[in-house]
Structure formats: C-alpha cells, structure tokens
Amino acid sequence: MNGKPLHQTADQIHSAAIHLLRALRRADEAAGLSGPRLSALSVVVFAGPLTLGELARAEQVRPPTMTRLVTALENAGLVERKSDPDDARLTRIVATSRGRKLMQRGREARIDALVERLDKLSPGEVDIVRRAAPLLEKAARSG
Amino acid sequence: MNGKPLHQTADQIHSAAIHLLRALRRADEAAGLSGPRLSALSVVVFAGPLTLGELARAEQVRPPTMTRLVTALENAGLVERKSDPDDARLTRIVATSRGRKLMQRGREARIDALVERLDKLSPGEVDIVRRAAPLLEKAARSG
C-alpha cells in the first residue's frame, strides 16, 4: 500500500537533502569549515575522544577519507591525534578548545541559514519539520 | 521562543542530509548515475525543455558545473542539446526517451534504499516524515 505517496516522499527527501546541503555549505564555509569537516568535528566534540576508525564509521565514510578530514582539522588546530598507550595501532582524536569554540560558531551560522528558510513556513509546518528531524536522522544513520 | 529545540532541529537536519545523501548515493550509482546527475535529469524530465542557465538555477549550481553535468548526461545518451532558433546563445536541454526510462529506474533504486531505512520507524513516524518531506523540499529550494 501507499506506493505512490512514498515515491513522492522519496523524491522530495532526496531533492531536499541535495539542495539543503548545497545551501548550508555556504553558511558552513562562511564559518571557516566545510560541511564534512564540521560534521566530523561535531562528532568528536560531542562523542568525546574516538579512534579514527570509530569516527569513520560514525560518519559513514572510509578510513582514508577520515584520515584526510582529521588531518585538515589537525592542521587547523581544532583537533589532536593522541596515540593510545595500550594499543599503538589506534589513534584517538580529541577536540581542542579552539575546536569546540569554532564548532559552536559554525553551528550558529548553520542555524541562521536554516532558520531563514524555515521562516517561510507556517508555525504548524515548522512543528512537523521539528518532529521529523530526529526521525530522519535516525533513518539516515541506520545504514 | 523555542531557541533550544531549533538548535537541535538544525543539527539533526544537517546531519540527516549528509548521511542520507551518502547512503542514497550508493543506490543512485547502482542505477548508473550519481545523485547530482540524477537530480538534474529529473528536473529536465519533469520540467520539460530548459535552457542550461535555467537548469543551473533550478539546481542551485553555477553554469560551469551544469555544463559538465549536462555533458555527462549527453554522453550517456540521456539528454540532448538543442539550439534555440530565436536566440543562438541559448542551449535547450531535452530528455531522451532513454533518459526518461533511466530516471524511472533510478528513482526505484532510491526508493528501495529509503524504504529500507524508513521501515525501521513506526507507521506514525513514517507519517510525520511523509508530511515533512514536501516542507523540507520547499524550504531547501527557497534560497
């Protein structure tokens, strides 16, 4: 059942994801970091020290990609690599205080950009989006 | 009011957009086209013949980027460039029947990938997502 509306839903979500990301990318970069970097930094800040592999899995990205993201964050002084004393293969990624601050600023820029767009919806519509957001996040991460 | 939940909503939508796109990209590519190409093709199929510039604006992308996307679609035989008889600067982009067919297939693959994820939500949650989808799309495009 419901095949037709689900077609639409899929298309709309796909389109929305593409266009939202393109729009938000500008805000993110204005704050000094690209989307993927900000996203990775956000995980490091909130989920505490992580190994590079854990971070790659959390971001659903391959290790080489995460190596490069972390290197960029490290060069920017937002993150540090700490070697694990018990297992020398592991690299623990820790946010610096500068990283924490910048993430906060980036989030504000992102929110401004989003709010600007959500303002064009009615309060009732905003509420629907608000309730859908955590569900979408859960669905997106449940790969 | 509601400053706090909006922070969360913004973060969740951002995260969901990033992760959903990464997940859907695989499905899209399995159908033979990347996300941006499929998205552009979809606009051409549904919005009829468009000039390259119109298509770039619809996709919120710069003209050079769209030139490359259209060239790729053209090389794949999914789209054709037609010169406008009244204004020789314009290039009209038209979908071929092969393009229409492939877009249909791509959409199915995308839906499968999405349904697989949405299946983990309750029916009530799916309904919220269904209602939020067009709103998100509207918000995303209202740049």
Add this chain to the structure above:
DNA sequence: CGCAGATCGTTAGCTTTGCTAACGAATATT
C-alpha cells in the same frame, strides 16, 4: 545603422570529498 555593453554557455584550472588498492606497523591467534 553601428558600436558598447550585457548575457549565455564553455573552457581552464583549482579544491574538496569520496573511493579502492596496497602497505607498514602493531596486535592476536594458533
């Protein structure tokens, strides 16, 4: 009519982000 300026699409060249394959170092297993 004719030329100056705007518009359209393309080319060239750069960056970022994703991937796979291959490797070296370190740990686990047998």
Add this chain to the structure above:
DNA sequence: AATATTCGTTAGCAAAGCTAACGATCTGCG
C-alpha cells in the same frame, strides 16, 4: 614462533563544486 588480522596511512583516481576569462550572440542607445 609463525601467521592472521586489524589499524591507519599513502597513492592515485573520479566527481562535483567554485572563480576567472573568453568567444559568440543579442540589445539598446546614439
């Protein structure tokens, strides 16, 4: 002790985004 596996990195490729600069066309003002 020898072999497996695991972890992160390096190397190298493709796609998608951008700006800058151009050539071709149209517009519009003298």
